[in-house]
Amino acid sequence: MxxxxxxxxxxxxxxxxxxxxxxxxxxxxxxxxxxxxxxxxxxxxxxxxxxxxxxxxxxxxxxxxxxxxxxxxxxxxxxxxxxxxxxxxxxxxxxxxxxxxxxxxxxPEALEEIRRRLRAGWTDHGGGGIWWRAKDNLKNVPANGPAAMLFTRLGDRVDLQRAMSIVDWIDEWLVDPDTGLVLDGLRVDPAGEVSGVVEWTFTYCQGVYIGACVELWLATGNQLYASLVRRTVLAVAEHLVGEGGVLPGNGGGDGGLFAGILARYLAQAAVVLGDKEAAQIVYLSADSAWRNRFEARSGPLFGPEWVMPAARGRRRPERDLSVQLSAWMLLEAAAVLERHEVHPTFG
Missing domain, CATH: 1.20.870 (Son of sevenless (SoS) protein; Chain S, domain 1)
Incomplete structure (x- = not known):
């Protein structure tokens, strides 16, 4: 639906x-x-x-x-x-x-062009990592996490090493030692030195880091990556999920996609590594999003906050494709768990 x-x-x-x-x-x-x-x-x-x-x-x-x-x-x-x-x-x-x-x-031509561009985005400025965008001063997890996943999936030995370097770089620079949450990124000055840390703890930063570590565990079998996934899932459970164990939203626009991305990779962690806590967050979030949907004539309309009833309105974030995709992604993640018979620990 x-x-x-x-x-x-x-x-x-x-x-x-x-x-x-x-x-x-x-x-x-x-x-x-x-x-x-x-x-x-x-x-x-x-x-x-x-x-x-x-x-x-x-x-x-x-x-x-x-x-x-x-x-x-x-x-x-x-x-x-x-x-x-x-x-x-x-x-x-x-x-x-x-x-x-x-x-x-x-x-294949598209993937090769994207691979070349991502390879070119890595520099040693700020200790490594890929830039957020060309001619910018930010290196962030939202660019590096997906790149690490893609490098790993493409299967080239050099790309695999680059993916491992990306995860090492994130772990060194962008994991909050107090909470275990993954921070957004680094500001880097023209000399290549770190000039500041962007300390936002967006849901999708946690998601892409989990996704990158799961892919590297699949590719290498190294238990280090499983332990990094577990640390991040625990951090999400303790410091990010809100009322009823449900993932928080981030409004409309680009932020509308953030929680759905985390749900996708929590489900992957649950299927691949058997992480029951990750599965529970997905199931609780999916249940809440569904219960709080607004029934429009064209089908269910989901809100940006899955613990709050969705509503129609001229300026509401429910109008954004991003918000609706996020909820759809969440429900697909729950469906993946069901197909793999990864069951919640509640009810």
């Missing part, structure tokens, strides 16, 4: 062109039918959610949508796969990798 609602309200042709599919960033559409502004990374998560759904219940129509969405992202992005944001292209790379490996919808 969550999938159907997003597809009904948001999935459209690009500029009315036949054979195209893209996600409208807001609903009702209004001026956004022109697809301005362009939220590249939201489309990557729309692609990821569609892949989740296809693995859950394969249908030809959805497969066509996935293939058209891949090509339309490139078309809307000026016939290019990349932009100046390293986190954006890492997210698209992860979704494209899944489309190829899990659905046999391959775009």
């Amino acid at each position: 969550a999938e159907r609602a997003v597809r009904t309200r948001h999935l459209r042709r690009l500029w009315g062109l036949p054979g195209t599919r893209i996600g409208l960033t807001g609903w009702p559409a209004g001026a956004r039918r022109l697809h301005v502004p362009w939220h590249y990374w939201w489309q990557a998560h729309l692609l990821d959610c569609l892949i989740d759904a296809q693995l859950r219940a394969s249908v030809p129509a959805r497969r066509r949508d996935i293939e058209q969405l891949i090509d339309t992202i490139r078309l809307r992005n000026g016939r290019r796969w990349i932009n100046r944001y390293y986190d954006d292209i890492a997210w698209l790379g992860l979704a494209l990798w899944r489309a190829g490996e899990e659905l046999d919808l391959r775009r």
